[in-house]
Amino acid sequence: MPIRPLPTVPPSRGTAFTRRSLLAAGAAAATVLPLAACSSPLAAGLAGSALNPDTLVFWNLFGGGDGLRMQEMEAGYAKQHGGSSSLQATTFAWGNPYYSKLTLATVGNKPPDVAISHLTRAKPLWDGDLLEPISADDLAGVGLSASDFNQKAWTAQKTDGKNICVPLDTHPFVLFYNVDVCQKAGLIDSDGTLKDLTGIDAFESALAAVAKVTGGTALNVANVSETATPWRFFWTMYNQINGVTPFISDGGGKLTVDMDAYTKVTDMTQKWVKNGWLNKGLDYATAQTLMFTGKAGFFMQGEWEISTAQSIKGLKFGMAPVPQLFDKPAAQADSHTFILPRKNRTPDEKHAAMLFIKQMLQQSLIWAQGGHVPAYLPTFDSTAYKKLEPQSDYASAAQHAVFDDAAWYGGSGSTFENTVGAQLALVQQGSISPAGAMDAIRSQLSPYLNTPSPL
Known part of the structure; x- marks a missing residue:
């Protein structure tokens, strides 16, 4: 539930x-x-x-x-x-x-x-x-x-x-990478870590190079039976854009998402899926397993999955902040x-x-x-x-x-995260347009937006 x-x-x-x-x-x-x-x-x-x-x-x-x-x-x-x-x-x-x-x-x-x-x-x-x-x-x-x-x-x-x-602590959304795959794609620096992939052009070039190595996706972001990860991915990218407004404000009473930034991120997501760089639909476990086994080069998730990666015998992996693709660095976190x-x-x-x-x-x-x-x-x-x-x-x-915007129905594992993340997952799956997803978000959040904190 x-x-x-x-x-x-x-x-x-x-x-x-x-x-x-x-x-x-x-x-x-x-x-x-x-x-x-x-x-x-x-x-x-x-x-x-x-x-x-x-x-x-x-x-x-x-x-x-x-x-x-x-x-x-x-x-x-x-x-x-x-x-x-x-x-x-x-x-x-x-x-x-x-x-x-x-x-x-x-x-x-x-x-x-x-x-x-x-x-x-x-x-x-x-x-x-x-x-x-x-x-x-x-x-x-x-x-x-x-x-x-x-x-x-x-x-x-x-x-x-x-x-x-x-x-x-702080537990941010980060980029995991398969060293062997990225080495073959020419993305590993002389010190054995990932090269600088700052900027949308550099990162998309890296995605294309990794996809050639794997013969499949380059990046996995879980989105089947999973709502938190699509939200974390979106909120990371959204906040890399200068001047964005909060998604919700006034303690959860107003939907104030910047529609230009929302469209920019969701269009990018669907473009990556169409190009075969980003998975269309994968659950949490499969998304990481494919990166661990070399069938993808990148995997975005919370840093806590380091323990899982370390338990895989023979896996050479690295971790880095999610690259800055737009105007400034940002990472969703709690x-x-x-x-x-x-x-x-x-x-x-x-x-x-x-x-x-x-x-x-x-x-x-x-x-x-x-x-x-x-x-x-x-x-x-x-x-x-x-x-x-x-x-x-x-x-x-x-x-x-x-951090997520403050709301009585928000925070980690919340109604807000589940509602918005579910629609963002459908955008990535190609089951709904970004505009259609936003219509659903507005409708499904309406009872919460229009209800003051009930206590």
């Missing part, structure tokens, strides 16, 4: 929970699905049992390789604080199950001390009065400051003039962040939560091994990270990150 975002409310920064907050919990409850946890959620949830008051409770939504790396970081924190009893870390199912559980627990005043949120989902949580702001003094109390972070992510998290979260769910805390408890965040950030080289670009600059600027390849080869993409 489509992942639907949690409804949220306009900002209300009082300390008491409002009727809107209670309604938010009810709306969230309607979306709750079975939860997967690596420790008992009851120990820290709405039906919570008593915990050692010194135990810090942390919730996240990381599975797979990310989950294993997060557990390693959690163990590092626990080691500094006397053992496993110092931390209760619980992992819930990705997406709305997680955000629903977090909303319910917060409204019930039984939230974790610290939780993970996508930056684009933290904003609706803030608007729902479910987060505590993080002041400069809170940061300074554990030796942090705004200057310690990637400024794209740090600026993006600021809402209503407040810090609403602390970025752990960030995993640490949030402080609203709850009754003492100053010491808030300090303990901030110390946990600081000590997790100090271990973010572990996190970077999974592909995510560290937001914490002492790690990003470290010699160890610069030696990490191919991770450091695309690190500059974080400087050009473009």
Whole structure:
């Protein structure tokens, strides 16, 4: 079923929970699905049992390789604080199950001390009065400051003039390439990395050269049973054009897409498909498998697929920022962040939560091994990270990150992303014209555009 975002409310920064907050919990409850946890959620949830008051409770939504790396970081924190009893870390199912559980627990005043949120989902949580702001003094109390972070992510998290979260990473849309295929196409430089492909002419020439080598497509962008990837591809290209307007604005109340830029990107997409350079229809797994096996030279996806590529025996691959094809570099991205769910805390408890965040950030080289670009600059600027390849080869993409427009129905894995991405996928498949896709987008988003945040 489509992942639907949690409804949220306009900002209300009082300390008491409002009727809107209670309604938010009810709306969230309607979306709750079975939860997967690596420790008992009851120990820290709405039906919570008593915990050692010194135990810090942390919730996240990381599975797979990310989950294993997060557990390693959690163990590092626990080691500094006397053992496993110092931390209760619980992992819930990705997406709305997680955000629903977090909303319910917060409204019930039984939230974790610290939780993970996508930056684009933290904003609706803030608007729902479910987060505590993080002041400069809170940061300074554990030796942090705004200057310690990637400024794209740090600026993006600021809402209503407040810090609403602390970025752990940036995860941008990037270009994977098959070294053997690109070598045969004459696209590998003397240092073994991809040549500079800046500009639409240079990139299209590269696509043509790779297609000759593969005898098929040059670039794969998943678009069957997949809506996030077509959106990420479009939003990356759209934001490389100077002067573009937000796709949606006014908190999701207005559709303000720049139609000239929209047409430019979608026409380009259909041209690449017609020329045989870009796949017409491939699901997520097949799109990457064909690049890994040399049947395509390029694959665009989030950098988290580095773990999959590294697991393919004998595969020589590289990664780079998506080339700048138009006026400026840009890459669709989100960030995993640490949030402080609203709850009754003492100053010491808030300090303990901030110390946990600081000590997790100090271990973010572990996190970077999974592909995510560290937001914490002492790690990003470290010699160890610069030696990490191919991770450091695309690190500059974080400087050009473009986050999704803020909306109560937007963010990673949201109704907005599913709706628009589905139509963009059909454009790539040749099943609909760009104009027809925009008509469908307008129609399908209309209930959300014309409905204020329902809480």
